[in-house]
Amino acid sequence: MQCAQCGKPLSVYDVGFYKRFVNRGATTFLCIACTSAYYRITEARAWELIRHYQRTGCTLFPPEED
Numbered sequence: 001m002q003c004a005q006c007g008k009p010l011s012v013y014d015v016g017f018y019k020r021f022v023n024r025g026a027t028t029f030l031c032i033a034c035t036s037a038y039y040r041i042t043e044a045r046a047w048e049l050i051r052h053y054q055r056t057g058c059t060l061f062p063p064e065e066d
Contacts, residue, residue: 010038016060017050 001010008031018029021039026065036046062064 003034004028005030005034008033012062013050016058017046019065020053020060021049047048 001015002008003010003014009019010029014031014035015029015045016061017032018026020036022030022035025037026064033043036043050061051064
C-alpha cells in the first residue's frame with residue numbers, strides 16, 4: 001500500500017494515524033508526512049499524538065515495546 005499523495009510505502013502507523021484523525025472507514029491513505037502537512041501540524045506533533053494514543057490503548061497502533 002502506498003501514500004495516495006506522494007507514493008511512499010505506508011506503515012501501520014501511517015494507516016492508523018490516517019484512520020484515527022481523518023476517517024476510520026478510509027480505503028486509501030496518506031503517510032504521516034502528507035497528513036501532517038495537510039492539517040498544518042508538524043510530524044513531531046503527529047508522533048506525539050500517536051504515542052499518546054498507544055499509551056491509552058488505541059488498537060489502531062501497535063502497543064509500545066518495553
